[in-house]
Structures are given as C-alpha cells and as structure tokens.
Amino acid sequence: MYDAMLAETVTITGAGGDEIEAYLARPLGPGPYGSVVVIHHMPGYDEPTKEITRRFARQGYLAICPNLHHREAPGASPDDAAAASRAAGGVPDERLVGDVAGAAAYLRGLSSANGKVGVIGYCSGGRQAFLAACSLPLDAAVDCYGAFVVGTPPEGSGLTMTPLIGMTDRLSAPLLGLFGAEDQSPSPEQTAELEQALRKFGKTYEFHTYPDAGHAFFAVNRPSYRPQAANEGWQRVFDWFGRYLSA
Template sequence: MYTTDQYEGMIAETITIKGTNGDAINTYFARPMGPGPFPGVVLAHHLPGWDELYREFTRRLAHHGYLAISPDLYCREAHGTPEDVAAAVRAEGGVSDDQVMGDLEAAAKYLKSLPSSNGKVGAFGSCSGGRHVFLAGCRLECFDAIVECWGGNIIMSDDQLTDKQPVSPNSYTKDLSAPLLGLFGDLDQSPTPEQVNQHEEELKAAGKDIEFHRYPEAGHGFFYFDRPIYHQSSAVDGWDKMFTFLGKKLS
C-alpha cells in the first residue's frame, strides 16, 4: 500500500518489440523506477483499439509496482488515430488469434528478460482483450496469472468461427496453465450471465484455479471511465480484486 512518505517514479514510453513472425510492433511500456525486482503484466487492448484508456491502464499498473506493457495488436494493419485504425480492423473481421498469441508471448518474454523482472508475468485484457488473455492462458505457457475482464466470444458457435478466429476459445479450457481471475457484469449482453456460468462451470470441471466475480449493477466494460457504461462501485471493487489477485500470484 502506498504511503505519502514513499518515493515514487515511473518511466512510460513507446518502444518497439519483435512480435509474431519477428515483426516490429509498437508497444507502450510503463515501469516503476528502481532496480526491482518487479512482477510484470501484459495488457491486451480491447477492440476499440490501442487507445488512451489502455495507456492509462498500463500506467496504473506501473504505479502499483508492475512492469506493464501493452502491445499495439493492430500495429501491422495501419497507423492513424486509434479509432480510425480500430474501424479498419473491425471492417476486416479483427486480427487473427494466432497473430495475437505471438505478440502477447513476445511481450511476456520481453518483460521476463529485463534485469528488473522478478520472473513472473501476468496478462490482463478486457472485451476482445479478455478473450485474448484467456486464449493466451490456455495456448501459451509464459503467463503466471490471467485477468479476464468480460471476455466475450469465448463460447463461439460454429457459424461465428472465421479464418482469423477458427476455434472457440472454450475448446482450450483444459489447457489453461495459469490461475485466472474473471470479472463480469450481470447486465452484459456478451458475455451473457448464462455464458459466464457455462465458462465458469467448464473451468471448474477441468479443475482449474479460478476466481470469478459478478457485478449485478454493471454491464459491459464497467472499468471504462470515458464511457457511460462505467460503473463506479463495481470498477473500484474490480480493480481491488485484480490487484489482490496479481499480488498473490505474481509475488
């Protein structure tokens, strides 16, 4: 817990790392000043893009003592305002799951390679990012904790599958290799409460280390303070749950 007599400093900047296929991708990296050792968190941004909100989330994690890194998952598609880029990606049906997995893995490995790392890295994502970090927890072995916030399309019907999203993420449930915190709003339309229940039941049936929290008055994206869907008490509690979870799993 922060006290007013503590020194605090942070460096936050755009860097370039090599993602899937060795492609250079822009990445926002915020880290506490000091030698560490610090745990790390990779942030998978939401469909509205690599936006100011996600850079703020990244800095917030650094403020709480994490090496925090948010790769631009749309970096290959185009550059422009986050909204214009996201609109172009939306029109193309999103980015491929395989490509995102490679980028998230590269970001995790980058953090672990730093001398200030404690060797542990978690993943945080919301909306499409929540889906991506659940997939990452199942398909990759580089993460020590997963924070999945209202990830939809984790349970996909056959007619929703595409070349870019060819497998329903819940098919990988048995492969989840990290503890998972899930935060969901009961008023969300996707994932619906029924889908959240199914997701939780499948994880429990597979014997996974999970912690699900549901917020009755919250809908989709209740952390997003720049949107009407922000729900203050749920967001405050959700962030608290997240920092408690990460503190336990990444220390």
C-alpha cells in the same frame, strides 16, 4: 522510498518476427517486479488503455500494452486502426498469441523483472487474455468481460472469432474473471458455462459478477462506467496479481 516511473513507446518483436509498437510503463526502482501484459479492447490502443498500463506501473508492476492493430494501420489513430482491424475480421488468434509471447519476453528481459508474467484484457482483450493463458506459460490471467470465449459473434459483425471454451484444459495460469450481470457478451449464462468447464478440469479460478453493471464497466470515459463495480474489480485484480506475481 524512491517513487518514480517511466512510460514510453517501445518496439517489440511480435508474431512472425514482426516489429510492432507497444506502450511500456515501469517503476524506476531496482525491483524485482512482477510483470503484466495489458491487452487492449476492440476500440484499440488508445489513451484509456495506456492509462491502465500506467496504473499497473504505479502499483509496482512492469506493464506493457502491445498495439495489436499496428500491422493494419501503423501510425493511424486508434479509431482508424481499430476500424481497419475489424474490416479484416479482427486480430487472428495465432497472431495474438505471438504478439503476447513477444510482449512477455520483452518484460522478462528487463533487469528489474522477477520472471513472473500475468496477462489482463478487456472486452475482446478479455477473450484474448484467456486465449494467451491457454497457449503460453503464464503465471496469472484476468479476463474482464471477454466476449466469445463461449459463443460466437452475431451475424453481420464482420468478426471471425471462434469459441475458446474447448481450450480450457490447456489453461496454464490461475484465472480471475470479472463480469457484469447485465452484459450479453458474455452473458451470465455463458460465464456459467465457462465456470463449469474450469471446474471440470480442476483449474484455479475466481469469477465475480457485478449487479447493475453491463459490458465495459471499467471504462471511465464511457456511459457504461460503473464506479462501484470498477473500484471493487480493480482491488480484486491487484489482489490476484499480488498473489501470483510477487517475487
């Protein structure tokens, strides 16, 4: 079997018709392949997130990560772009939805796509994955420790995020949630509140909370990394997308 993939920077049309940078990784076989929009964490459109995008391509998905901070600091380092975005209050929710819609449309337009699109996000991206799945027609969603789906940012953070739990009835896709028991953003109490709302509206979901893990336990380049939780989490992600994004 032919085994090769291509990873490259592309330009997509995001919210408001803006052209923004994105990172695309895809197998070079004929497909058809399911597609995944990767939403980066608050630290930005960085190399670890690009590696996550390539990992999905290695698993047989068309994957794209839009640079959500492109407008604030085009061409800047991920750290500087993230700082500029944070200073502006974070990525506006309406703009996020438009950028994910543009990324999904780009993937669906590829000749090897099977038409099914999922979304995954980490940290702030986990919240944004939930937002996207409540705002767009998607086929699967994964929330990796997304803060402020329930609750609000602390005083002085500069962020203007509002809770999303009131949108739960609009969730369009089966949702996988992966959380750390030692996390406080979201806390176990907050994930339990979200789970209660999902049950109330009869949504398809699975939540898994890992002991001895806190926020960002997937992040291999940070002290928060927890190999066992991350490895188990990756397997659940691939099982979830395999279930809902296959041809």
